[in-house]
Amino acid sequence: MTSPAEHMNEALTLAKKGLLTTRPNPMVGCVITHKNKVIGRGWHKHSGGNHAEVNAIQDVVNNLGQEAESVLKESEMFVTLEPCSTTGKTPPCSEAIKQSGIKRVYIASEDSSQDGFSKKEKDIEIIEGLLRDEARELNRGFFSRIEKKRPFITAKMAIGLDGGIALNTGKSQWITSESSRKDVHKLRAMNEAILTGTGTVKIDNPSLTSRNSGLPEDEVQQPLRVVIDRNKHLTGKENIFSSQAKTLIFSSETSRIQNENSEVFQRSKEDLESLESLMEFLAKEKSINTVLVEAGSVLFDSFVNEQLIDELVLYQAPKILGQDRKTFSKLNETNQKLSTIGFDIKSITTLDKDKKIILKPKY
Numbered sequence: 001m002t003s004p005a006e007h008m009n010e011a012l013t014l015a016k017k018g019l020l021t022t023r024p025n026p027m028v029g030c031v032i033t034h035k036n037k038v039i040g041r042g043w044h045k046h047s048g049g050n051h052a053e054v055n056a057i058q059d060v061v062n063n064l065g066q067e068a069e070s071v072l073k074e075s076e077m078f079v080t081l082e083p084c085s086t087t088g089k090t091p092p093c094s095e096a097i098k099q100s101g102i103k104r105v106y107i108a109s110e111d112s113s114q115d116g117f118s119k120k121e122k123d124i125e126i127i128e129g130l131l132r133d134e135a136r137e138l139n140r141g142f143f144s145r146i147e148k149k150r151p152f153i154t155a156k157m158a159i160g161l162d163g164g165i166a167l168n169t170g171k172s173q174w175i176t177s178e179s180s181r182k183d184v185h186k187l188r189a190m191n192e193a194i195l196t197g198t199g200t201v202k203i204d205n206p207s208l209t210s211r212n213s214g215l216p217e218d219e220v221q222q223p224l225r226v227v228i229d230r231n232k233h234l235t236g237k238e239n240i241f242s243s244q245a246k247t248l249i250f251s252s253e254t255s256r257i258q259n260e261n262s263e264v265f266q267r268s269k270e271d272l273e274s275l276e277s278l279m280e281f282l283a284k285e286k287s288i289n290t291v292l293v294e295a296g297s298v299l300f301d302s303f304v305n306e307q308l309i310d311e312l313v314l315y316q317a318p319k320i321l322g323q324d325r326k327t328f329s330k331l332n333e334t335n336q337k338l339s340t341i342g343f344d345i346k347s348i349t350t351l352d353k354d355k356k357i358i359l360k361p362k363y
């Protein structure tokens with residue numbers, strides 16, 4: 001006999017199909033069972049399209065035809081996120097569920113942007129919290145935007161064994177293996193924005209697009225490239241203005257950038273000093289759920305100082321960059337108070353000769 005957790009796990013697997021397409025909406029999956037047998041499946045593909053619950057109910061109708069109406073009344077639904085109860089781009093799922101007559105609904109994670117399906121719907125038995133942690137992890141960007149009012153922020157660094165991220169000479173060379181670099185392109189595709197510093201733009205001139213990630217090319221949406229240009233370093237001709245993706249620049253004064261792929265937002269000096277306020281802007285005005293920081297130590301340290309990094313992804317190559325290296329953080333030198341920041345290791349995997357280490361800061 002399949003357990004409720006196994007059905008919810010299948011719903012989570014369905015939700016993941018929307019990994020690259022649902023943004024800024026959350027990924028949601030749904031399974032409907034009758035006498036413990038799955039009779040319908042659904043997932044949310046893109047904003048404006050049917051929600052997972054409606055697709056699953058439709059799937060039951062497609063599978064069972066005229067029988068569907070009576071069978072649904074004896075059925076259970078497993079949905080990874082609290083059903084919506086307000087009219088957005090589509091009608092509320094709560095209505096579709098009520099009309100279907102489904103008797104019991106398992107919900108993995110609640111959604112504070114909705115008005116409480118479980119508290120309102122007295123005629124349906126509702127069980128909340130089944131695989132809640134897994135469901136919250138899946139949509140950690142969405143939950144961060146809704147609850148913390150800022151995106152989930154991941155910082156990525158490619159480092160050698162001595163913490164070197166580049167050479168002081170500015171001479172560029174790949175630190176990590178091809179497998180790690182491919183993984184970075186995947187990481188870019190999975191984030192909605194990439195933020196870098198003017199230091200990195202000046203030295204490396206990266207284009208910061210996702211290429212050959214191994215993910216379905218037709219689903220990859222290029223992340224928005226974001227740079228904070230406090231001192232008008234940028235001209236609009238750098239590779240981050242290439243036509244493959246959009247670019248957003250935060251600037252203090254009238255910018256000299258003229259580029260059709262970019263938007264320049266003028267912010268006050270105080271706002272430009274506060275990364276938190278810029279992150280809030282991205283969440284509120286651009287509905288950005290996830291940001292990947294790919295900068296050097298100067299900007300990285302500022303993010304750490306403001307305790308804004310939610311996850312750190314290190315790609316460590318078996319190399320020593322030596323005396324001429326730039327290290328990935330200079331916090332020890334610049335901020336005594338924060339000189340010992342601990343991390344929980346979430347995972348360590350091997351990519352060719354490199355190690356990929358995922359860490360969560362303990363602020």
Ligand SMILES: NC(=O)c1ccc[n+]([C@@H]2O[C@H](COP(=O)([O-])OP(=O)(O)OC[C@H]3O[C@@H](n4cnc5c(N)ncnc54)[C@H](OP(=O)(O)O)[C@@H]3O)[C@@H](O)[C@H]2O)c1
Pocket residue numbers: 156157158159164165166167170175196197198199200201203204228229230231233272273274275294295296297298299300302326
């Ligand atoms: N190995 C890797 O994974 C990796 C990744 C990225 C970069 N890098 C390397 O890192 C080096 C560049 O690093 P970097 O540290 O010099 O530059 P950076 O961190 O990329 O950019 C720093 C600049 O960003 C601007 N900025 C805007 N807002 C800021 C804020 N709130 N806090 C701090 N800075 C802010 C500052 O310029 P203004 O003061 O003029 O505004 C600052 O000088 C390059 O050699 C590059 O190769 C390595």
